[in-house]
Structure formats: C-alpha cells, structure tokens
Amino acid sequence: MLVFNRKRILLVLFIIILLVGLIYFFFFNPIGVKLTHSNMRQLSENLREIGWPGKIIGMALIFIQTFFPFIPFVLVAGTSVAIFGIKVGFLVNYVMSCLGAIASFYFARYYGHAWVEKKLERFPLAVQFSQQMEKRGFLYVLLGRLIPILPSSAINFAAGLTRMRFTHFLWGTLLGKLPIVFLESMIAHDLFHFHKYKGRLLLLLAILVVLILIGNGVKKVLAAKTK
Numbered sequence: 001m002l003v004f005n006r007k008r009i010l011l012v013l014f015i016i017i018l019l020v021g022l023i024y025f026f027f028f029n030p031i032g033v034k035l036t037h038s039n040m041r042q043l044s045e046n047l048r049e050i051g052w053p054g055k056i057i058g059m060a061l062i063f064i065q066t067f068f069p070f071i072p073f074v075l076v077a078g079t080s081v082a083i084f085g086i087k088v089g090f091l092v093n094y095v096m097s098c099l100g101a102i103a104s105f106y107f108a109r110y111y112g113h114a115w116v117e118k119k120l121e122r123f124p125l126a127v128q129f130s131q132q133m134e135k136r137g138f139l140y141v142l143l144g145r146l147i148p149i150l151p152s153s154a155i156n157f158a159a160g161l162t163r164m165r166f167t168h169f170l171w172g173t174l175l176g177k178l179p180i181v182f183l184e185s186m187i188a189h190d191l192f193h194f195h196k197y198k199g200r201l202l203l204l205l206a207i208l209v210v211l212i213l214i215g216n217g218v219k220k221v222l223a224a225k226t227k
Contacts, residue, residue, distance in 0.1 A: 044082030058083050059096050066100025067107075069153050073097075077181070078188030090185040097181055101156045101173050108160025116157045123154045125219060130158040137164030138172045145176020148215040183208060 047054030061076045081089035108116040120126045129150055133140045137159070144155040159169050183204060190201035 044079045062096035063100040074184050074188050077184050081189045086189045093185050094181045104156035105160040108157040126154045126158045130162050133164055134162045137168035141169050141172025142176040149218050
C-alpha cells in the first residue's frame with residue numbers, strides 16, 4: 001500500500017510539473033506565446049522553424065489534446081501532417097492519439113476517480129454509455145470511436161471507471177481510431193491544399209457530417225433509455 005501511494009504521489013507530482021511547464025511555455029515563453037497565437041498554418045510553420053524540438057512539441061500536442069481537448073483534434077492533426085507529411089503525419093496522429101487514450105484510461109481507473117467523475121458530470125450520456133461499455137466493452141468503445149457520440153476524452157475516462165477489460169478497450173480503440181484519425185488527417189491535409197483537393201475535401205467533410213448525424217441519432221436512442 002505504501003509503494004502504491006508513493007507511485008500515486010509521484011504521478012500526481014509529474015502531472016503538476018508537466019502542466020506548470022506547459023503553461024509557462026505556451027503563455028510566458030516568447031516561442032510558446034508565438035505558437036498559441038497562430039492559426040494552423042502558422043503553427044506548423046513555427047514548429048518547423050524550431051526543428052526537431054518543434055516535432056516533439058507537435059507530437060506532444062496530440063497526446064495532450066487527448067487528455068484535455070481544448071484544441072480541436074483536426075487542428076493538431078493538421079499541424080502534424082504539415083510537419084511530417086500526410087503518411088508519417090497520419091501515423092504520428094494515430095499512435096499519439098492511441099497512447100493518449102490509453103493513458104487517460106489508466107488515469108481514470110487507478111488515480112483520478114473523483115476528478116474524472118466530476119469531469120463527466122458535464123456529459124450525462126456518458127453514464128448511460130459507460131453502462132453499455134460495462135456489458136459490451138469492445139463493441140461500445142469501437143462504436144464510440146467510429147461515430148462521434150461522445151467526445152473521445154469522455155469515452156476514455158468513462159471506460160476507465162468501468163470494470164471492462166483493458167484488452168477490450170485497447171482493441172476497440174486501435175480499430176476504431178484508425179479510420180476516424182485517417183479521415184481527420186486527410187481533412188486537415190486538404191485544408192492546407194484547398195485549391196488542389198477541394199473536391200476531395202468536400203467529400204471528406206460530407207462523410208464527417210454523416211457520421212455526426214448518425215452520432216446524434218445514437219445519442220437520442222441512449223437518452224431515451226435513461227428516461
């Protein structure tokens with residue numbers, strides 16, 4: 001028990017130090033201030049100018065966005081695609097997004113129960129969704145990844161609060177994130193090259209809209225079950 005508490009304290013201290021460091025970098029460091037006041041194109045150009053530290057920052061942004069989605073995923077995905085190119089950029093987006101989801105799951109399960117429960121109060125549907133994940137974990141994690149029913153971070157945290165097996169969460173995440181991350185990476189890429197790929201961009205956006213509409217339909221079904 002003493003070892004477990006020590007590990008927990010060290011993890012909390014690490015998270016606090018990381019957050020303080022990020023806040024300092026993005027709001028007080030001249031380079032960080034420049035990055036936070038940039039649009040997607042400017043952000044990617046600024047990160048490229050920094051060199052390999054800029055690539056690390058771009059990768060870290062994807063991981064952090066999984067925990068704290070204060071930035072739309074398509075923005076950080078676009079930055080990564082612009083830095084690494086579409087093929088490597090998609091791979092970076094996918095790997096870092098999956099790693100962030102796994103870290104969120106473990107944080108909710110072993111360290112941040114109270115904090116996560118308070119955070120999920122903003123998403124009443126998360127309770128109903130987590131009940132379904134408790135029964136059919138893999139299927140509902142996969143469904144939640146493929147269709148935007150809940151924010152990805154809410155699925156990660158809600159799954160961590162359930163008793164579902166980690167392997168079910170892992171495979172649902174790996175398989176479910178693959179197409180949706182690819183879609184968002186392609187949308188971000190085509191936004192950078194709008195004049196060249198405007199037709200494909202419209203098609204990709206149409207697919208995204210259809211997925212959102214399907215997600216809204218599933219939300220209504222889940223909401224009806226709670227009544």
